Amino acid sequence: MSLQDGGCSYAGGSSSANANAASSSSSSCGSMRRRLEDQEFALRVYPGALAEGTIYCPVSARKNTTAAEAIECLIERLRLDRTKCYVLAEVKEFGGEEWILNPGDCPVQRMMLWPRGALENRGGLGSGDDYRFLLREKNLDGSIHYGGSLQMWLRVTEERRRMVERGFLPQPAGGDPPSDLCALPELTERTILESLRAHFRQEKIYTYIGSILIVINPFQFLPIYNPKYVKLYDNHTLGKLEPHIYAVADVAYHAMLQRRKNQCIVISGESGSGKTQSTNFLIHHLTALSQKGFASGVEQIILGAGPVLEVRNATLKKKK
């Protein structure tokens, strides 16, 4: 079983649309419209029984890419039988009614009408799962060929994917993004975001890019900060274990001891992203390392200073 990575891209766009955009380039409204026309979107198409072993196939499409063009791309990528006729179906409820797209319909435009959650969460957990495009075979009489137990097959593959993500089943080969994104064969904004999303779905909130640690706020308690983890990351080499905030604290602590120089850890992120929480975890690990298990009030004293420093920072920001 595999998710088709890499996607095939369709650089469509009618010449008339381009000409329109060029003629209105002086107005900002025109350039905004042109940007939207040019923007590439990733359509996830679930081929079901037409391509067993593939859960979904990503197709990059523009606003004016038609269903027929997307299907052409899918036929090529999934090596489907060209003698057969295919259609795209839009589903807004898992297992629910399917809306067949005409060849000239534009799937991206349909997708833009989906709720935000569905767009952000496509293929992930939650309500966004319900919205999707399916690839269907069309019979000669125009009716849609649904195959034997496609719904059942889709449900089973979805279930399997979730079990893989939760670690109950092994990952399909090449399916798991690296824990250090520097190892990605293609380093683009899209691949970075997809990798972070894939990690997050497995409840892995930490990812490295070299020596930088990216954290995604889980807004829920994860059991990865107990003494077992403190011990695990004590004096370890960065990158040997799963990315963790304790690993960063550990590297800084041991670098300080070895080089006898002050170390600095920069934590940056927007409001509510988890900077304070990350600082607390860092302090927790640093004090645990320095105390080596002996209880002391140092951690509480440092943590207690946090709110005072935050108030001071907020006042300084206001003054600016």
Ligand SMILES: Nc1ncnc2c1ncn2[C@@H]1O[C@H](COP(=O)(O)OP(=O)(O)OP(=O)(O)O)[C@@H](O)[C@H]1O
């Ligand atoms: N690693 C984490 N695990 C679980 N929950 C977290 C984690 N990081 C952050 N959170 C949750 O997110 C909330 C906001 O995080 P936090 O206060 O650290 O953000 P912040 O970046 O410091 O915000 P601000 O800049 O506004 O002070 C926390 O109260 C906590 O509920």
